[in-house]
Amino acid sequence: MGVEIAVSGLTKQFGSQLIWDDVTLTLPAGEISVLLGPSGTGKSVFLKTLVGLIRPEKGSILIEGQDIVRLRGDDLYEIRKLFGVLFQDGALFGSMTLFDNVAFPLREHTRKSEKEVAAIVHEKMDLVGLTGAEKKLPGEISGGMRKRAGLARALVLDPEILLIDEPDSGLDPVRTSYINQLFVDLNAQIDATFLIVTHDINTARTVPDNIGLLYHKHLAMFGPREMLLSSEEPVVRQFLNAQTVGPIGMSEEKDAEELAAESGQELPPLPPIPLQLPTSDRTPRRAERGAGVWCRDNGITPPPGSFASTTAGVPGVRHGVGA
Numbered sequence: 400m401g402v403e404i405a406v407s408g409l410t411k412q413f414g415s416q417l418i419w420d421d422v423t424l425t426l427p428a429g430e431i432s433v434l435l436g437p438s439g440t441g442k443s444v445f446l447k448t449l450v451g452l453i454r455p456e457k458g459s460i461l462i463e464g465q466d467i468v469r470l471r472g473d474d475l476y477e478i479r480k481l482f483g484v485l486f487q488d489g490a491l492f493g494s495m496t497l498f499d500n501v502a503f504p505l506r507e508h509t510r511k512s513e514k515e516v517a518a519i520v521h522e523k524m525d526l527v528g529l530t531g532a533e534k535k536l537p538g539e540i541s542g543g544m545r546k547r548a549g550l551a552r553a554l555v556l557d558p559e560i561l562l563i564d565e566p567d568s569g570l571d572p573v574r575t576s577y578i579n580q581l582f583v584d585l586n587a588q589i590d591a592t593f594l595i596v597t598h599d600i601n602t603a604r605t606v607p608d609n610i611g612l613l614y615h616k617h618l619a620m621f622g623p624r625e626m627l628l629s630s631e632e633p634v635v636r637q638f639l640n641a642q643t644v645g646p647i648g649m650s651e652e653k654d655a656e657e658l659a660a661e662s663g664q665e666l667p668p669l670p671p672i673p674l675q676l677p678t679s680d681r682t683p684r685r686a687e688r689g690a691g692v693w694c695r696d697n698g699i700t701p702p703p704g705s706f707a708s709t710t711a712g713v714p715g716v717r718h719g720v721g722a
């Protein structure tokens with residue numbers, strides 16, 4: 400069922416530069432969470448800290464009772480095997496075929512025979528829709544295919560946790576929809592906890608079970624998707640609706656003069672909350688909660704038009720992963 404990651408009081412500085420302070424959140428086991436935030440707020444640093452590549456100054460990251468922050472050497476190496484990481488560009492080796500790229504972690508970290516390696520590579524390449532492309536080099540395929548090859552490689556050790564950094568960077572909207580559908584389908588099929596960093600608002604609004612927002616050196620909010628999409632909190636509201644009116648300026652925070660100039664301006668109404676992206680074969684999502692359930696249980700009236708299929712914002716992508 401994936402594993403829970405409990406982050407508490409996490410603080411990271413590079414020299415005198417504070418990146419974020421006192422970040423506390425729990426990524427629920429087996430659910431998809433999305434992490435948002437203006438550029439430079441430390442989202443990639445957060446992913447690298449979770450996997451133990453960057454050491455924070457304060458705080459803890461508990462996974463299966465172990466604190467990643469305090470692990471060293473072999474113990475850290477062992478716990479890293481729980482993770483699959485997809486970096487922005489897929490981070491493939493340019494001189495290796497896709498087969499060898501995907502096989503790499505198996506050859507490095509396991510003692511499997513070449514026959515077993517081949518079986519796993521074929522299975523994962525099929526899962527991401529890359530069957531037939533095994534002999535291609537990364538330079539011979541599209542950006543969307545490179546992302547999916549990177550994803551197949553992240554999956555070969557059957558991770559409990561998948562960390563995915565900006566899967567949509569450099570992809571057109573259709574391929575972004577395909578890769579989002581792939582995440583939702585994968586999440587329903589494999590037992591892993593997903594954390595996706597993205598700048599794509601449609602992805603953030605439709606794909607996850609939970610959303611977090613980093614802003615101004617702290618975690619502004621983290622919680623169920625409907626909580627953030629119905630939130631009136633100015634930073635959350637501005638970011639999730641991609642608006643210029645609000646506290647976030649071109650260079651992060653607006654100054655007092657800029658905010659004063661906006662003071663008379665009426666905020667646009669919150670747009671309807673879209674339906675969550677379903678799996679392509681309509682089997683239930685792993686953390687299926689039902690549209691509007693969080694709002695109802697918490698006494699929140701969602702914006703008018705929410706959860707209507709006409710406003711779903713669900714991309715018209717239903718079958719396969721042919722990007």
Ligand SMILES: Nc1ncnc2c1ncn2[C@@H]1O[C@H](COP(=O)(O)OP(=O)(O)OP(=O)(O)O)[C@@H](O)[C@H]1O
Pocket residue numbers: 413418436437438439440441442443444445
């Ligand atoms: N190893 C490092 N040493 C020093 N500073 C670093 C290091 N890694 C990241 N930083 C700094 O940390 C800050 C946050 O960077 P990060 O890449 O995590 O931001 P981000 O939110 O992912 O940005 P974007 O959305 O633009 O990708 C930046 O100012 C960056 O220069």
